[in-house]
Amino acid sequence: MKKFYVASAISNIVNVRYVAQALESQAYVNTYDWTRNATEGDGGTVSPGDLRSIGEHERDAVIGADIVVILLPGGKGTHVELGLAIAQRSRIILHSPTQCIGNPGATSTFYHLPEVEKCHGTLDDLLTMILTEPHAMAPGVP
Template sequence: MSQNNSTKFYIAGSFRYSKLINNLANILEHSSFVRTYDWTVNKKADSIKKLHEIANKELQGIQLADFLVFIFPSGKGANIEFGIATALKKRIYILDMKNEIENFDLTSTFYFLDNVKIFKGSLDDFTNFIIDCEAK
C-alpha cells in the first residue's frame, strides 16, 4: 500500500492509553499520514444523545481511514471499531506491548485474520513498522 499525503488512519484503543495513542498519532502525522478522528478529546458521555453523536463520528472516522491501528488489549468500544474495520476490509495493525495477544483468555480469533498485522514490541518500533508496511 503506497503511502502518500492522503493515507488516513484511525486508532482504536482504551482511554487508559490516550497518551500513547496521541503520541502514536503525532508520529504518524509527522510522517504525512492523516488522522481521521481523535476520540481522545471526548469527555465521558452523559447522555444517549452524546453517545449517538460520538458513535457517528467514530464510525465516520473508521470509514474514512485507509487503515486502523488497534492498541491491545482494549475494551468493548475498540473491539467494535476493530469489527467495523474488518467488515470494511481495512488494513489493521495491532500493537501488543505486553506479548499477550496469544493468551487464549485475552485474544480473539479475529485478531488473526489475513488483513491484520500483529506487532509485539515498543511504540517507536511499531510506528516504524506501520510506516514500512504502508510504504509497500
C-alpha cells in the same frame, strides 16, 4: 495521503496521542481524534445524545481510514471498531506491548484473521511497522 484511525481504551489515551502525532508528523491524516472527547480519569459524564454523536463520528472515521491501528488493551468500543475495519477491509494493525496477542487461548478469534497484522513491542516498533513495512492487503482490496 494515507488516512488513519487509532482505537484503544481511554486509559491508553497517552499512547493513542503519541501514535497519532507521530503519524501526523509523517503527513498521515487522522480521520477522527476521539481523545478530544475525554481526558484520563474522566468520569464519563455524557448524555445518550453525546454518545450517539461520538459513535457516529467514530464509525465514520473507521470506515474512512486506510489504516486502523488497535492499541491493546482496548476499551468498550475497540472491538466494535476492529469489526468495522475488518468489514471495510482496511489495513489493520493490532498492537500489544506484550506477546499476549500470540496466545490463542487469551485472545479474540478475530485477532488471528490473516488480514490483521500483529505487532508486539514498543510504540516505536509499531510506528516503524506502519511507516516502512510493506503489507499484504486483504482479499479483494486494490
